[in-house]
Amino acid sequence: MTTVIATSGLVKRYGRVRAVDGIDLGVQQGDIYGFLGANGSGKTTTVRMLLGLVLPTSGEIELLGERMPRAGRRVLHRVGALIEGPAHYGHLSGRENLSLLDASGRGGSWRTRSRRVAAALEQVGLGGVGRRPVKAYSMGMRQRLGLAGALLRRPELLVLDEPTNGLDPQGISEVRELLLDLHRDGTTVFLSSHLLAEVEQLCTRVGVLDRGRLVLQDRLATLTAPTGSTVVHTSDPDRVRAALDGRVTSVEGERVIVRGDDPAEVNARLVAAGVPVHGLALERPSLEAVVLAAAGASPDRVDVRR
Template sequence: MTTRPDETRAAELAVQTRGLTKRFGSQTAVDGVDIAVPRGSVFGFLGPNGSGKTTTIRMLLGLVRPSSGEAEVLGEAMPRSLDNVLPRVGALVEGPAFSPFLTGEQNLRRFDAADRHSSGRTRRQRVATALDRVGLSHAAKKKAQAYSLGMKQRLGLASALLMPRDLLVLDEPTNGLDPQGTREVRALIRSFAADGTTVFVSSHLLAEVEQLCTHVGVMSGGRLVAQGTLDDFRRSDARARVRVQTPDLASARGVLASLGVGTDAADASSDRETLTGSLPETASPEAIVAALVGAGVRVRGFAVVTESLEQRFVELTGEGFDVVA
């Protein structure tokens, strides 16, 4: 399933790496990573703690120099083209940091003034537009210390949007948000992508990635172990499974075996009994149900279950998903 960058034209990629490697002494933090992030995509960058996600992001942004390998961002080599690339990239990495005694508007003006590519003549309008984009116009005059965590996250997004951006790099953008704040940030990210901006999201929240991203890359032990579209990621090397609820376990098991469905142990309870097994390529769900009914098996429930993103993540990394890198 893994797609190497050279399989897609460079012009179609917002981020492309070839053999990207970073060593700290004898430790290899990132080991020969080939990333391909299509332009206009929402790319979910997943991985357990210590997998090399943050180091990779720092190399892409020119904050850390690679030990070997190549990285291109928006079609230009990094870090050689840092001055040309960074004005086109907005980044929110490791959480927003603001002066607590300044208002949201004043904080954004300071960020904008620090950008040598920005014009002081249009600063007021840019700040107002960014605040409106993230829904904080009403809190522009409020001091940042009075902002909720969700408002601070949105203010961080606003700081990344002060200038037109072709690429947004967001590290845990919904970290610590309540459900309403999470929905708001998710909607913002979708709107960025709808406008043609490529969004690179580092996250440990698999449910969030499933709802938000179009493409996924998974890091483990410094290596990129899988990448591709979200649908391909779910399907790759995965076999669908069938679940049959019936009181006629023995008869159902025999019918399923005749169709090539090897069943697991039954799960019996007071009100149901269930058989599960892998769905073979030679039998459709409809044919299985028809065969069961034809054999007199009382089918009380039937479902085809596909592998979840969490299951794929654990399979690829050997670790759970509730981690931060």
């Protein structure tokens, strides 16, 4: 598997403060990588270093197999990015802003520029905005325009910092589907966010940053793999205890945790004993539980809204 983003001992100091403290990122081709952390944990600083916008204090960065920031001119035209919200000329339309952005890079022939701009606007749901100036856009529309700018050059790697900021639930869902479509077409996505629900629904791998340190990095499927226990939903937890002879490890209301990773076997024993069963499933840790355990944080450090 080809490594798309790799850092080694990456550090960024501001005076005595270590905003980023020796992190080793590894993003593989084909990942949708969720870079999680509370606001102020160092996510945006890391992303800016990856793209050569901020120089690291120490450590190494490779982007698409090239050393950064030295190889920026060779690499960055293959990368689409949206960092810290989009920046646009308010008196120009979205179409005009994207045309200027396309002209400033290596997006392709000027003869096909209008086609590329129209396609990018259509992708993010702004195909019908016409000549309306960007200063009249809502926050969500400006975020969509920023995404369109990141997609102009059909990037191999898409780096996004809080891409759903300012979007309503429908907009968040549409951006999620857009990123999944891009991923299916071969784009690797690096997504910085503090929203666990967004990452859990979208990403294949996760890195967790806490106060500048990378405290967790693994495949999402591994982090949320079954624990070896079964969750039983029942109106009579006491009868579950009696029927399963010491296999019950915890009870929370009508939710009973039972040792054993075969729900069918558990169900058969309970039904034979006449225990009412409303549902069974393998127990899996939530991403919220995994992140909070790794970061040693209280729930208000990372947004766990669903």
